[in-house]
Amino acid sequence: MPRRLLWPLLLALPGLALATAGLFHPHGLSYDTAWRWFALHVPGLLVFPLVGAALVVLVRGRTDAVAWVVRLSAYVYATFYTALDVVSGIGAGWVTHQLGPGVPRPAAVSQMFRIGTPLGEVGSWALLVCVAVLVTDQLVRLRAPALVGLVLLPGAWLVHVGHIFAPEGVAGMALLGVGTGALALVGGDTQRKSGRSVQPSGPPTRQGV
Template sequence: MRESRAYPLLLALPGVVLAAAGLFHPTGLNYDTAQLWYLLHLPGLLVFPLVGWALADLVAGRRDVVAWVVRATAYVYATFYTALDVVSGIGAGYVTRQLGPDVPRPEAVSLMFRIGTPLGEVGSWALLACVVVLLADRVRALGVGGLVGLVLLPGAWLVHTEHIFSPLGVLGMLLLGAGSAALAVVARRTGVIAHTSDR
C-alpha cells in the first residue's frame, strides 16, 4: 500500500476531512449551535486520531528510537485530543442541547470545558512534538526534499491555537494533511522508505 499512488492521498484524508468539518464548526456553544456542535464532534472520534496515525505511518516498519518517539507522541496526541473531542465536543454539546432554549449555561457545562481544554492542550503539544521530531528525521533521510514537510509545523501550531475553527484551524488541518502526503510522495520518488532508516 505504501508504494501505491493512493497512499499519500490516504495520509492527507484525515486532515482534509477535519478541515471540511471546521468550515461548519460553530464559534461558540449555545442551544442554537449545540446540535451541530455535537454532530460535528461525534465522527471526530474516528477522525482526530487518524491525523496521528498518518504521521506515525511515515516511520512504519522502523524500530529505532526516533521512530518510537514519533509513534509515542502521535499516540499521546490521538488519546488526549480524542478526550477533548469527547468531553468538550460530544458531552458539552449534548448537555447544552438537552437543557433546552433560553437556559443560561450551568456551571456543570463550564466544568466540562475546564476538563476538556487541558486534555486537548496535552494532545496538541504532543502533536507539535511529533511533527518536530518527524520533520527532523525526514530532512535527515530525504535531504532538501524533506523540507516539504515544513508545512507540518504551522499546521500543528494552528491546530494547537485554533482547534479546527475556521479559518485558521481549517488551514492548520489542511497543512497537516498536505505535509503528511508530501513527505510520502518525496520518500517514494527518492526511493527512501521508512525501514531504510533502521538503526
C-alpha cells in the first residue's frame, strides 16, 4: 500500500470500526441481547472518542479560531458520547444481563436510558457542529478537492438520528470514516503538489537539527 494512503486509512478506521460494530448491535435490549449489547459498548469506550480525535488531526498545528472550534466541539462530542456509551450501553446492558432470563426490564433500567439519551444528544449535536465547521473550512482552504468531505455532513446527521444502529447509524459512521480519511488524503496531496503547508494532513515527521 502506498505510504500516502496509510495516514488517511488510519484516520478513517474509527468510523469504519464503529460502522462494522453497528452491524452486530441489537435493536432492542432484553436478556437475550444484553450480553452482546454490553460487550459491543465496552470497546466503544476506546473507539467513540477517536472519531473526534481523527477530525481534530485535520487541523493539527493550527492556532486560528476555526481550528479551536473544531477541537472544542470534537471534545464535547467525545465526552458526552462516551457518557452515552457508559450509561445506556455498558450500564444498561450489564444490569439487564445480571437480572437473568425471564425477568421484565425494571423501570430503573429505563431511567438509565432517560439520562443516557440526552447526554448522547449533546454529543451528536457537537459532532454536527464539528463537521460543519471543518467542512466549510476545508472548502475555503482546499477548494474543489475538499468536496469529498461533504459526506461528513450526512454522516454526522445519520449518527445523530441512528447512533450506530443499522442501517442509519452504520451508514453514518461509515461516512464519517470515509470523509475523514478522504480529507486527510486530499489535504496531503494538495500540500505535496503546492510545495507548501496548506495544513498538516499527514503523520508528524521528525526533522533534523
